[in-house]
Amino acid sequence: MRTNDVVIDKVKSWLSDHNKSYQWLADQLLISKSLVGHMLSGERTLQPERIRQLADLMDVSVMELVSEGVQDENLSVNLRGSTSNRRSKRDLEHLLFAIEDYIGLAEQVRK
Template sequence: MKTNDIVVKKVRNWLKSERKSYLWLANQLGIKKSLVEIMLDGERVLKPVHIEHLAKIMDISIKDLLKLDVEKKENLTVNLFGELTNRRSRRELDSLLFTIKDYINLKEQMTYLKNNNTD
């Protein structure tokens, strides 16, 4: 996703959550409403000065405005391609699988203990 798309999406969501209009935003930025519409429709790339002003208006850092929000998921999938050609690589894979299973078991135990703590 392009940086401009990230910012536009965040600004739109912020305007909606704050119940602010394009006209309000245009007044804050000191530009015409039609320019705000063009920028937020993705027809025009946001200038750095506008990104800076948007961050101030939204009361977030420029870094947070530009950062892609990624949902963190519990499950992790690892895909391995190729083949194991010697004993050492097979042992390393077995060791990795053991470590993963051990981690999962420890995590389940910690969750169980946390949920059943009677203190």
């Protein structure tokens, strides 16, 4: 994914999560709402200075904003029901082991 697309996706997500509108963003950046629309639709390429302004506004670093990496938040999975026999319990334990193993390998690859 291109850097421009990564930033656009993160900005749109941030606006949605914080209940902010394109007009609010335009007011903060001192630009028109239509320019915000063009930037966030990908019609305009985001300039480095604009990316820095967006990062400041979102209270993240520029590197966080432009990187495509996975966030380091803990994943939570809720299972419904319960395991009723030894085989299903063993299968669930194997699944959990495989997940933990994958996470460990992914962290080693990132380093």
